[in-house]
Amino acid sequence: MVTGIVWGLVAADVLAVGPDSSVSGLFGSGLASGVVTLLTIALSINQLVLSRVFGSLDTLTSRLAGSRDLRRTVESIAEVPSSPNDPAEFLSLIATTLRDRADGVVTTADDSDWEPPVEFTSALGDIAAYGDSIDARLEANTNVNDTLDVVLGPEYALNMAAVQHLQTEYAASIPEAALAELHDIEALLESIAVVRQFYKTIAVQQDLATLSRLLVYSGITALLATVAVTLVYRTGSVTLPHTVLPAVVSVGFGLVVVPLALFVAYVLRAATIARQTVSVGPFVPPRSR
Numbered sequence: 001m002v003t004g005i006v007w008g009l010v011a012a013d014v015l016a017v018g019p020d021s022s023v024s025g026l027f028g029s030g031l032a033s034g035v036v037t038l039l040t041i042a043l044s045i046n047q048l049v050l051s052r053v054f055g056s057l058d059t060l061t062s063r064l065a066g067s068r069d070l071r072r073t074v075e076s077i078a079e080v081p082s083s084p085n086d087p088a089e090f091l092s093l094i095a096t097t098l099r100d101r102a103d104g105v106v107t108t109a110d111d112s113d114w115e116p117p118v119e120f121t122s123a124l125g126d127i128a129a130y131g132d133s134i135d136a137r138l139e140a141n142t143n144v145n146d147t148l149d150v151v152l153g154p155e156y157a158l159n160m161a162a163v164q165h166l167q168t169e170y171a172a173s174i175p176e177a178a179l180a181e182l183h184d185i186e187a188l189l190e191s192i193a194v195v196r197q198f199y200k201t202i203a204v205q206q207d208l209a210t211l212s213r214l215l216v217y218s219g220i221t222a223l224l225a226t227v228a229v230t231l232v233y234r235t236g237s238v239t240l241p242h243t244v245l246p247a248v249v250s251v252g253f254g255l256v257v258v259p260l261a262l263f264v265a266y267v268l269r270a271a272t273i274a275r276q277t278v279s280v281g282p283f284v285p286p287r288s289r
Helices: 002-011 025-051 057-078 088-112 118-136 144-150 157-168 175-234 242-276
Strands: none
Touching: 002 144, 002 242, 025 175, 025 242, 057 088, 057 175, 088 118, 088 144, 118 144, 118 157, 144 175, 144 242, 157 175, 175 242
16 A cells, blocks of 8 residues: 555655655665664564573473363353363363353242342343353454454453452352352353453464564565665666666555554554453443543
């Protein structure tokens, strides 16, 4: 797109690319230094990714133990012998179990002498609908970014607060079986909170690793383009026919912009993920303008 815009502006005589223009200085100093800066950023990002991958034996063991504890908690509540390794399927297991448990609380209350108030059944209906909505949007073997999109927003935190309110408000009257179900629902919502933060770490880490590679490839290409366009120009003359200069300069601009476009796209995506997953537990910070 940038190539087409520059070419159109040159054809309209808005931009000058002749021997007496400042194209040589622009490519030889400003754009070249910008590309080198982006390559330096790529190296920094690569070091950041590596710092997250490596760790001491105690740190790696702790991470593994935490992952296994989370899986065992979900397996115990879902009453399954093992949980899937696929991120989307694991989140789907949590969502369907959350829905079943929320429906189970209402059923347990109906089977006893306790008459649940409207607030109680309404809150559990919302939780069951939340689990349904998560499961309906998940597919097996979906990449982590798409899986994370399903649990963006503060809904899980709002539901956690609702469950805690129900436990406190009706602790004296609610049947023990229903209270146990509420504890399981709270644990499942906490699992969604942990899974969401874990998937965010994986998604951002994968994006940064991809961005680092793409910046290296496109940055080297852009650097070669700046050198080539600069060497086309001599003092008061050019080494190519004037008729091909618009195409050469336009393509050169397009190649130079590619690293910047990649950098902006990936940084915006990481910033969007971070902004929409900022809630921690039952706390939901106000939306920033």
